[in-house]
Amino acid sequence: MTPSLQSAIDFIQSCETPWSRDTSAPWGIHDVDPAPYNRLYGPVHGRGPVSGIIYHKHQLLAAWGEPRKSDLTFSVAKTYLALLAGVAFDRDLLSDVHEPVIAKCPGIGFEGERLSRITWHHLLQQTSEWEGTCLGIPEQVDRYRWVSYQPGQADGKKGDARPLGEPGSRFEYNDVRINQLSLALLHLFKRPLPEVFEESILQPVGCQDPFQWQGYEQGWTQVAGQRMMSVPGGSHWGGGVSISAMDQAKIGLMLMGNGQLNGKQVLSHQWLEMMQQACDIAPYYGYLIWLNQDGQLFKDAPRTSWFAIGAGSSVTWVDPQLELVCVMRWIDAPKTNDCIAKVMQSLSM
Structure with a gap:
């Protein structure tokens, strides 16, 4: 390891999140939600230290912390839902992302003149303006939400009843709408999403560490006559994906390779x-x-470069042109760019 790379890792490890390691406060993001939704509905577990992986040109350059520990990854699970949508696309279960969701998933909350125009494309870009309640939580809880990486600022208070527009008219980072996408994908596959994810993504890329994708206490639903758990696309209210940094990096290598890894085409170039x-x-x-x-x-x-980002904060950084995959976990979110700058400096030495 070069001195510059060691310096970068030392810096990253000095940028630890203020979140506690044992789930005592502060822990998670549900606390800022309006009552009575400022609570956990699914399990959480204590976190590890600042951890990470760097692959460059398919070579493992560095690993630090506890890269094999299965840790909550919060909204990186959103990106995993997008990968599942890609599996559905490649299997021709979702042949047209611009088709209204209701066409393949009736009876789950896309009824009505405006909601029936919501497409998979809208849900995947977080522009759906979907209205309703999913897994016992109304989407209004996350209206006017503005996250740290989003340019600009909110023009209202989080949780207020912002008037809704046409599907596609406004970007809003809304975790209830993400859970509605997860529910729709469950009805599309008619199989538990964690099973599909393990079979279609984790196993083909060679993931080996413990993995789980847990739901809420009220997440059970009937799909094709069977009782299945509808898992959330993050850990906003608990549950969500627990996965190791090493396995996140393997997924990142597949994404860097335009859907291919170890001679296997896991997802199509088109997706x-x-x-x-x-x-x-x-x-x-x-x-x-x-x-x-x-x-x-x-x-x-x-x-x-492009990124999967979760609160806490967890970052999977992918750059196909640089042939770079970097996973950084439990870093202080405002220092993310500084950590990136250190890594970029080390690669140029």
Whole structure:
């Protein structure tokens, strides 16, 4: 390991999140929700230390912390839902992302003149303006939400009853709508999503560490006459994905390879290209990934980089042009760009 790379890792490890390691306060993001939804509905567990992995040109350059520990990854699970949508696309279960969701998933909350126009494309770009309650939580809880990587600022208070527009008219980072996407994918596959994810993504890329994707206490639903858990697309209210940094990096290598890893085409080139297309009204966002095409997200990252990001904070950084995959977990979110700058400096030495 070069001195510059060691210096970068030392710096990253000095940027530990203020979140406690044992789930005592502060822990999670549900606390800022309006009552009575400022609570956990699913399990959480204590976190590990600052951990991470760097692969460059398919070579493992560095690993630090506890890279094999299965840790909560919060909204990186959103990106995993996008990968599941890609599996459905490649299997022709979801042949047209611009088709209204209700066409294949009737009876789960897309009825009505406006909601029936919501497409998979809208849900994947977080522009659906879907209205309703999913897994016992109304989507109004996350209206006016503004996350740290999103340019601009909110024009109202989180949880207020913002008037809703046409599908596709507004980007809003809304975890209840993400859970509604997860419910729709469950009805599309008619199989528990964690099973599909393990079979279609984790096993083909060689993931070996413990993995779980847990739901809420009220997440059981009937699908094709069977009782199945509808898992959330994150850990906002608990549950969600627990996975190791090493396995996240393996998924990142597959994404860096345009859907291919170890000679296996896990996802199609076409789907990976669709994921990276910038949203018209939110050019920093694709299909449940963060884009850096104009440098607004992280000024010291290349414009070719894109990211899966979760609270806490957890970052999977993918850059196909640099042939780089970097996973950083439990870092202080405001210092993310500084950590990126250190990694970029180490690669240039």
